[in-house]
Amino acid sequence: xxxxxxxxxxxxxFFTTQVVGQESIYLANGNRSTGKxxxxxxxxxxxxxxxxDKVIDYYLRRENVMLAFNxxxxxxxxxxxxxxxxxxxxxxxxxxxxxxxxxxxxxIIRANPAKAFPGLISYESDDVINYQxxxxxAASINKxxxxxxxxxxxxxxxxxxTAEIVPxxxxxxxEVQKLAMLKIPAQKGRPAPKGKVPVKKxxxxxxxxPPPAGVAKTTKPTLTEEEYKMxxxxxxxxxxxxxxxxxxIANEEAEEGDKETAIKEALKLFLPDAMIEVTSLKNPGVxxxxxxxxxxxxxxxxxxxxxIEWNEIQYVKELKKEADGSYYGVISGQQTFIxxxxxxxxxxxxxxxxxxxxxxxxxxxKTIEGKDEDGxxxxxGNIGVSSSN
Numbered sequence: 478x479x480x481x482x483x484x485x486x487x488x489x490x491f492f493t494t495q496v497v498g499q500e501s502i503y504l505a506n507g508n509r510s511t512g513k514x515x516x517x518x519x520x521x522x523x524x525x526x527x528x529x530d531k532v533i534d535y536y537l538r539r540e541n542v543m544l545a546f547n548x549x550x551x552x553x554x555x556x557x558x559x560x561x562x563x564x565x566x567x568x569x570x571x572x573x574x575x576x577x578x579x580x581x582x583x584x585i586i587r588a589n590p591a592k593a594f595p596g597l598i599s600y601e602s603d604d605v606i607n608y609q610x611x612x613x614x615a616a617s618i619n620k621x622x623x624x625x626x627x628x629x630x631x632x633x634x635x636x637x638x639t640a641e642i643v644p645x646x647x648x649x650x651x652e653v654q655k656l657a658m659l660k661i662p663a664q665k666g667r668p669a670p671k672g673k674v675p676v677k678k679x680x681x682x683x684x685x686x687p688p689p690a691g692v693a694k695t696t697k698p699t700l701t702e703e704e705y706k707m708x709x710x711x712x713x714x715x716x717x718x719x720x721x722x723x724x725x726i727a728n729e730e731a732e733e734g735d736k737e738t739a740i741k742e743a744l745k746l747f748l749p750d751a752m753i754e755v756t757s758l759k760n761p762g763v764x765x766x767x768x769x770x771x772x773x774x775x776x777x778x779x780x781x782x783x784x785i786e787w788n789e790i791q792y793v794k795e796l797k798k799e800a801d802g803s804y805y806g807v808i809s810g811q812q813t814f815i816x817x818x819x820x821x822x823x824x825x826x827x828x829x830x831x832x833x834x835x836x837x838x839x840x841x842x843k844t845i846e847g848k849d850e851d852g853x854x855x856x857x858g859n860i861g862v863s864s865s866n
Contacts, residue, residue, distance in 0.1 A: 503544040503639045504537070513573070514545040517558060517565035543639050544646075549575045550631030554643055580629040581661045583608065584653055588624035588637060589822065591645045593652040595659055598628070604728065605721045611659070615713045615790045617720040621728075622784050627653070697802020698840050698851040705796065708804075708853055712836045713790055715855045716808055719746055720787045726776050727783035740772045746857050748837060753860040756830060763862050780816035780825060787812050787832070796838060804838035833861045 502510045502524055516523035521536040542555045553572050558565040582595035585606065596608030596616065606626070607617045624645045626634040635642055646653075700708065722743035726736050751768045766774075775783075787810040794807035809831065816826040835858030843852040 500548055501546045502542060503546075503635070505541050505543055505640070507639060513547070514553070514569050515573070516569060518562050519560060522555060522558075522565075522569075543643055545572075546633060547573055547575060548631075550627075550633065551575050552633070552646070554647065556643070557647075580657055581659050582611075582656065583629050584627040584656050585618065585623055586625040586627070586645060586649050586653070587618075587622055588641070588645055589622075591624075591648040593649040593656055595656045597661075598626075602721065604724055607717050607721065610788065612789070612791075614788070615717045616786070616788045617717050617724075618786055619724045619784050621782070622786075699798065700804065700838075700853070704853070708838055708855060709792070709796055712796070712806070712838065712855050713792075713808060715746055715836075715857060716787070716790055716810060716834055719743060719857065720785065722746075723772075723775065723785045724783075726772055727778055727785060729780075729782060736776050740769070740776065743772055744769060746855075748856050748858045751835075751858050751860070754862040756828065756862060768860075778816065781819035782817040782821040784815040784817070785812065793833065796836065802840060806836045806838075808834045808836055810834070830862050835859045835861075 500513045502512050502514065504510065510524070510526075512524040512526045514522060515525045515534070517539070518536070521538050522542050523534060523536055526533045526535075539555055539558070544552055544554060546552045551572065553569070558568055583598045584593055585596055585598075585608065586593045596610060598606055598608045599615075600607040601620075603620070605617050605619055606623065607615065610616050620636055623636045624642050625636065628634070722739045725731060725739040726743070728736075731739075747768050752765045753768055753771045754763045754765050755771060756763055790808060790810040792806060793809040794805075796804040796806040798804050811829060812832050813829050814827065815824060817823060818825050837856045837858055838853055839856065841852050841854060842849050844850070
């Protein structure tokens with residue numbers, strides 16, 4: 478039976494923390510070399526390196542080379558080349574002739590379980606990747622869960638050892654091929670996520686009651702249409718920022734001081750009296766605790782590794798101006814919590830809950846060049862559980 482050649486016509490990959498966007502060769506010893514794969518013998522591959530004054534060709538044994546990337550952002554698994562030198566060389570020639578096509582989405586490939594999904598990456602730190610889903614919702618994933626990032630501009634990033642990435646790429650190959658052909662849909666508003674049921678209960682949004690009759694109302698500023706859109710988006714991003722802090726706080730490898738800093742920064746996102754509803758195996762049902770207590774418990778978690786993700790982040794109650802002049806709304810998101818054993822691989826606990834986050838947009842006065850102007854601040858309030866799996 479003929480061997481299958483695995484060539485992925487998509488985007489690229491990265492090594493350690495470096496984004497790579499050129500012809501690259503990844504070796505079995507973990508090193509990366511710039512160069513172009515140009516041919517093969519029965520036991521070796523031929524690599525060409527261009528210098529300003531000349532071209533240098535050299536050979537490496539096949540077992541010492543794992544992956545190669547071309548200028549089009551495509552990659553090839555060396556172990557899947559035909560053992561026949563002529564056929565292998567033809568496969569490499571076809572690989573190098575590939576035409577670069579701009580992709581609509583970045584492709585993020587999870588390591589365990591192996592899964593590829595599309596997104597428009599908006600922010601990356603050492604710990605998390607923030608991205609926009611196909612539906613336009615804000616989402617986030619801890620980098621420790623990611624094996625490969627294939628950027629839509631042809632660059633790539635490997636986030637774990639090359640030897641561990643090869644089987645992941647092969648398992649996700651069909652998904653990646655489909656994702657590479659996706660087109661960004663026309664924006665028609667934010668659709669409701671599949672399978673989600675609208676919030677059935679009214680959450681405590683803590684909207685102040687209107688002033689008693691006879692008491693003069695204080696004039697408060699009103700958002701312009703453009704400001705409303707801007708702060709609507711900023712509110713979603715604030716939830717996304719909170720998720721990033723959750724993963725920093727739960728990171729067992731982080732320094733104690735860094736975790737405390739993350740807790741302090743996360744608390745700045747919330748109203749002082751904000752509460753969160755939590756669930757657990759030991760204590761059936763839903764309990765309400767203060768945000769600070771929740772974050773402190775998260776820092777002291779007993780798991781070897783924790784991964785927290787929020788997906789399908791969207792408004793279920795749009796921002797609306799109330800009697801006190803502030804705007805209030807509710808944002809929903811699906812939280813996945815996974816607790817791993819000491820080896821960081823075996824899952825000890827996992828749950829998926831639908832969270833509802835109260836949002837308050839309040840005005841304040843700021844002085845710019847001696848002139849008073851209105852500013853707005855996004856604050857998160859109570860976080861409730863609408864459903865749990």
